[in-house]
Amino acid sequence: MALLEIRDLRAGYGAAEVLHGVTLTVEEGGTTALLGANGAGKTTTLRALCGMIARRGEIVFDGQDITSLSTERIARLGVAHVPQGRGTLANLSVRDNLLVGALLRRDRPAVRADLERCLAMFPALAKRIKAAAGTMSGGEQQMLAVCRALMSRPKLLVLDEPSLGLAPVITRRVFDALVGLRAEWGVSMLVVEQNATLALSVADWASVLESGRVAVAGPAAEIVGRDDVRRAYLGT
Amino acid sequence: MTRVAQEGWRGGLAKLTARRTTRWVLGAVAAAVLVAIPFNASPYTNLQLALVIALAVSLRGMDVLTGHAGQVTLGQSAFFGIGAYSGGYGFAHGWPAPLSFLLAVVLCVIAGVIVAIPAVRLRGFAFGVITLALPVVMAPLAIRLDWLTGGPVGLAVTTVQAPAWSGLADDQWQYLLVLAVGAVMFLLAHNLLAGRVGRALTLIRTSEIAASSVGIPVQRYKVLAFTVAAAYGGVGGWLYLTAVHYIGVDSLALTLSISMLVALVVGGVRSPLGCVIGAAFYILVPNITDKATPGRSALFFGVALLIVLFVVPSGLSGALRAGWSRLLASPRPATPAAAPPSAEQHASA
Amino acid sequence: MNIVQQVIDGMTTGSIYAALALALVLVYRSTGMINFAQGQMAVLSTYLAWAMSQTGVPIVLAVVLAVVIAIVMGAVIERLLIRRFEGREHLTMIIVTVGLMTTINGVVIWIWGADLKTIASLFPSDALGLGSARFTVHDVGTVAVLVSVIVVMQVLFQRTRLGLALRAVADNPQSSALSGLPIGVLLMTGWALAGAVGSLGGVLIAPKISLQPGMLDSVLIYAVAAAILGGLDSPIGAVVAAWVLGVVQNLAGTYIPLVGTDLQIAVPLVIMAVVLLIRPQGLFGRREVMRV
Numbered sequence: 001m002a003l004l005e006i007r008d009l010r011a012g013y014g015a016a017e018v019l020h021g022v023t024l025t026v027e028e029g030g031t032t033a034l035l036g037a038n039g040a041g042k043t044t045t046l047r048a049l050c051g052m053i054a055r056r057g058e059i060v061f062d063g064q065d066i067t068s069l070s071t072e073r074i075a076r077l078g079v080a081h082v083p084q085g086r087g088t089l090a091n092l093s094v095r096d097n098l099l100v101g102a103l104l105r106r107d108r109p110a111v112r113a114d115l116e117r118c119l120a121m122f123p124a125l126a127k128r129i130k131a132a133a134g135t136m137s138g139g140e141q142q143m144l145a146v147c148r149a150l151m152s153r154p155k156l157l158v159l160d161e162p163s164l165g166l167a168p169v170i171t172r173r174v175f176d177a178l179v180g181l182r183a184e185w186g187v188s189m190l191v192v193e194q195n196a197t198l199a200l201s202v203a204d205w206a207s208v209l210e211s212g213r214v215a216v217a218g219p220a221a222e223i224v225g226r227d228d229v230r231r232a233y234l235g236t
Numbered sequence: 237m238t239r240v241a242q243e244g245w246r247g248g249l250a251k252l253t254a255r256r257t258t259r260w261v262l263g264a265v266a267a268a269v270l271v272a273i274p275f276n277a278s279p280y281t282n283l284q285l286a287l288v289i290a291l292a293v294s295l296r297g298m299d300v301l302t303g304h305a306g307q308v309t310l311g312q313s314a315f316f317g318i319g320a321y322s323g324g325y326g327f328a329h330g331w332p333a334p335l336s337f338l339l340a341v342v343l344c345v346i347a348g349v350i351v352a353i354p355a356v357r358l359r360g361f362a363f364g365v366i367t368l369a370l371p372v373v374m375a376p377l378a379i380r381l382d383w384l385t386g387g388p389v390g391l392a393v394t395t396v397q398a399p400a401w402s403g404l405a406d407d408q409w410q411y412l413l414v415l416a417v418g419a420v421m422f423l424l425a426h427n428l429l430a431g432r433v434g435r436a437l438t439l440i441r442t443s444e445i446a447a448s449s450v451g452i453p454v455q456r457y458k459v460l461a462f463t464v465a466a467a468y469g470g471v472g473g474w475l476y477l478t479a480v481h482y483i484g485v486d487s488l489a490l491t492l493s494i495s496m497l498v499a500l501v502v503g504g505v506r507s508p509l510g511c512v513i514g515a516a517f518y519i520l521v522p523n524i525t526d527k528a529t530p531g532r533s534a535l536f537f538g539v540a541l542l543i544v545l546f547v548v549p550s551g552l553s554g555a556l557r558a559g560w561s562r563l564l565a566s567p568r569p570a571t572p573a574a575a576p577p578s579a580e581q582h583a584s585a
Numbered sequence: 586m587n588i589v590q591q592v593i594d595g596m597t598t599g600s601i602y603a604a605l606a607l608a609l610v611l612v613y614r615s616t617g618m619i620n621f622a623q624g625q626m627a628v629l630s631t632y633l634a635w636a637m638s639q640t641g642v643p644i645v646l647a648v649v650l651a652v653v654i655a656i657v658m659g660a661v662i663e664r665l666l667i668r669r670f671e672g673r674e675h676l677t678m679i680i681v682t683v684g685l686m687t688t689i690n691g692v693v694i695w696i697w698g699a700d701l702k703t704i705a706s707l708f709p710s711d712a713l714g715l716g717s718a719r720f721t722v723h724d725v726g727t728v729a730v731l732v733s734v735i736v737v738m739q740v741l742f743q744r745t746r747l748g749l750a751l752r753a754v755a756d757n758p759q760s761s762a763l764s765g766l767p768i769g770v771l772l773m774t775g776w777a778l779a780g781a782v783g784s785l786g787g788v789l790i791a792p793k794i795s796l797q798p799g800m801l802d803s804v805l806i807y808a809v810a811a812a813i814l815g816g817l818d819s820p821i822g823a824v825v826a827a828w829v830l831g832v833v834q835n836l837a838g839t840y841i842p843l844v845g846t847d848l849q850i851a852v853p854l855v856i857m858a859v860v861l862l863i864r865p866q867g868l869f870g871r872r873e874v875m876r877v
Contacts, residue, residue, distance in 0.1 A: 535691020
C-alpha cells in the first residue's frame with residue numbers, strides 16, 4: 001500500500017511553473033529515489049510536498065489529502081523533511097536540535113530512548129552534544145539533521161541531497177546509516193540525490209525527473225540495469 | 237504620424253516620453269518652473285520650498301547609504317545639525333558664504349569617516365544602533381558648546397543677501413541659491429550611483445558575501461556611502477540654515493533623524509523623486525495636520541509610514557511610477573509599445 | 586556624596602534600563618529582531634494603568650490589568666503588523682518598528698496630551714539606609730521585580746519546551762516549521778511576553794521620572810545599548826550590562842568634569858561602541874553562527 005501518492009503535481013516560484021505534473025509514490029516501508037539533472041525540479045517537488053511553495057494537483061499522505069495544508073501541519077502528520085544543507089538550527093546546541101525534533105511528542109521516556117539511539121548511531125554527535133550545531137562539520141550537521149528529523153518519529157523521511165558538500169567517505173557513512181534506519185525505525189524514505197548510483201543502492205523504486213516531468217520510473221534494480229536511462233538522464 | 241494614430245494616444249505618449257529629446261524638454265520645463273516660482277510666490281512659500289529642497293538633499297545622501305547600500309541610519313540629523321551650525325557660525329562671524337559651506341562639508345566628512353570606520357564593521361541592527369548614538373550625543377554637546385552654538389537658545393543669523401544688481405528680495409535669492417546647490421547635489425548623486433559605485437553598493441545591499449567574493453572591498457564602500465550621507469546631511473543643514481536663518485538644538489535631535497527615515501521610506505528609497513516627495517511630506521504635512529490639532533503630526537507620520545509599508549513598499553514615488561506605467565499601458569493585453577519606457581523608467585530611477 | 590551612594594544611584598538608574606532591555610532581549614530571542622517600538626508600547630500600557638488608577642482602581646490591580654492588556658497588545662501587533670513583514674531583511678524590520686513607535690507615540694499624545702502626569706508607585710517611597718547610603722523601598726522593589734523576571738525568563742528559555750520552541754523559531758522559522766512547530770503562535774507568544782515585561786518596566790519607572798509620552802525615549806536607547814552589550818540572547822547579560830552602564834554613567838558624570846551631568850548620557854553609548862568594536866557578539870552573547 002502506498003504511504004505517499006503524488007498525482008499531477010504542478011508548482012513553481014511566482015509565475016514560473018517548474019513542475020508540470022509530477023506523479024510519484026512511496027510505498028509503506030519503502031524507499032523511493034528521485035533522480036534527475038540539476039534544475040529538473042527535484043528540490044521543488046520536495047518543497048511542494050512539504051507545503052513550502054504554492055502547488056496544485058493531489059498529494060495524499062497516509063490516506064489524507066495534504067495538498068493544501070501548511071508546512072507545520074504536514075510535519076505533524078509524520079513527514080520529516082531534511083532540507084538541502086539547512087537541516088539544523090545553527091545557534092542551538094546539538095541536544096536542543098534533537099529535542100526540537102521531538103517537541104510535539106508527549107511520550108517523554110520514549111523521546112529520551114530515541115535520543116540515546118541517535119547518539120549511539122552517530123557517536124560524533126554524542127561527543128559534541130553541547131556544541132552549537134553551526135560550529136560542526138558538514139557531515140556532522142547532516143547526521144544531526146537526519147537525527148533531528150527522526151526524533152519526530154516520522155512515517156516518511158524526506159531527504160534532499162544528503163550527500164551535498166560531503167566527502168565521499170562521509171557520504172558513504174550517511175547512506176549506510178540510512179539503510180539501517182529503514183529497518184530499525186520503521187520509516188519510509190523519499191531521497192533526492194544527484195549521485196544516482198548511491199541513491200539507487202538504497203532505493204527500491206526510482207523516478208527520474210526531466211524538466212519538471214517524470215521521464216522514467218520503475219524498480220531501482222531495473223533502472224540500475226538500464227544503460228540508456230543512465231546515459232540520458234543520470235550522467236553515469 | 238499614422239503609426240502613432242494606430243497605436244492610440246497611449247502608445248504615442250509612451251513613445252514620446254521614451255525619447256531622449258522629450259526628456260530634455262520636460263526637464264527644461266520643470267527647471268524653468270522651479271526657477272520661475274519665487275517671482276510669483278509669497279516669501280512664506282519661497283521659504284517652505286527652500287526647506288523642502290534642503291531636506292531633500294539630506295534625504296538623497298541618506299538614500300545612498302540606506303536605500304542603495306542597505307544600511308539603516310538613525311543618525312542623519314547629527315550631520316544635518318553640524319552643517320547648519322557651521323553655516324550659523326560662519327554667517328554670525330561675517331564669513332563669506334562659500335567658506336562656511338566648505339566648513340560644513342569638511343566637518344561632516346571628517347565626522348562621517350570617524351564614525352563610519354568603526355560602524356561599518358557591524359551589521360544590520362547593530363549598525364542602526366550605533367548611528368542612533370550620534371544625535372543622542374550631539375544634542376547635549378551642542379548645548380555644552382554654547383560659545384559656539386548659542387546653547388539652548390541657538391543661533392539666529394542673517395544669511396545670504398540678494399545683491400543689489402539682481403533686484404531680488406532676499407527670500408527669492410535664497411530660494412534660487414538653495415535650488416542651484418540642490419540641483420548640483422542631485423546631479424552628483426546621480427553620477428555617483430550610475431557608475432561602478434552604484435553597482436557595488438547594490439551588490440553589497442543584496443549580499444555582502446557575494447559582493448566580497450567578486451572582489452568588492454565591502455567595508456571601504458560602506459565607509460564611502462556613510463561619508464556621502466554625512467556630507468549630504470551637512471549640505472542639507474547648511475541650505476536649511478540659509479533659508480530659515482536659525483539653528484537650534486532641535487535640528488540635532490533623534491526625532492529629526494527618525495522623521496528623516498520615515499520621510500525617505502514614505503517618499504520611496506532609491507529614487508531622487510522619492511527624496512523630494514519625502515522632504516515635501518516632512519515639511520508640508522505638519523503645516524496641515526498641526527493646524528487642525530497641534531501635535532497630531534507624529535500620529536500622521538507613523539500611520540503614513542505603516543500604510544506605505546503595507547500598500548506601496550516602493551514609496552509614493554514608486555506608486556507614481558506604477559500609475560504612470562499603467563496609464564501608458566493600453567487596455568489591450570500587453571502592448572509592446574508601452575513596456576519599454578516603463579522598464580526604462582524603473583531602471584533610471 | 587560618597588561613592589557607595591553613587592553606585593547605588595547608578596544601579597537604580599541601571600534597573601530602569603534593565604527592565605526595557607529584558608523586553609528587547611525577549612523579542613530578540615523569540616523572533617530574532619530588535620523592536621524599536623518596545624519603549625512606546627510600555628509607555629502606552631503605563632498610561633492605561635494610570636488612567637485606570639485615576640478612576641479609583643487600586644494601583645496594584647491597575648498594573649496587573651495593564652500588563653494583561655500589554656500581553657494582548659503584543660500578540661495583536663505581531664499578528665497584524667509584524668507578521669506581514671516576517672522574514673524580510675533587517676532594514677525593513679527596523680523601519681516597521683520605527684513606524685510603530687511613531688504611531689503609538691502619536692496615539693498617546695492624541696489621547697492624553699503631552700503634559701506630565703503623576704502615577705503612584707507599586708512600592709512605598711520610604712527611605713532606607715545602609716551605612717551612609719540612602720535609597721527607597723521603591724528602588725529595592727524595582728530591583729526585586731527585575732531579578733524575579735530574569736529568573737522566570739531563564740527558566741522559561743532553558744528548562745521548558747515552550748522556551749526551546751521559542752529559541753528554535755528565533756533561530757530559523759522555516760526550519761522549525763519542518764519539525765512541526767506552530768510558528769505563528771510562537772512568534773505571537775514572544776511578542777506577548779515582551780509586552781508584559783516591557784509594561785512592567787514602564788510602571789516601575791514612571792513614578793520615578795513622571796509619566797509623559799517621551800519618558801522612555803532615552804531609556805530605550807540605553808536599553809538597546811545594554812541588550813547589545815549583554816549579547817542580545819542573554820537576559821542576565823542584559824541586566825548586568827544595564828547596571829554597569831548605570832553605574833559607570835553616574836560615576837563618570839560625577840567624577841570626570843569633562844563629562845558632567847549634561848553629557849553623562851553619552852557615556853553608555855561610547856562604552857557600547859567601544860565594546861561592540863572589540864567583541865561584536867557583546868559581553869555575554871554567543872557568537873552568532875553565520876551561514877554562507
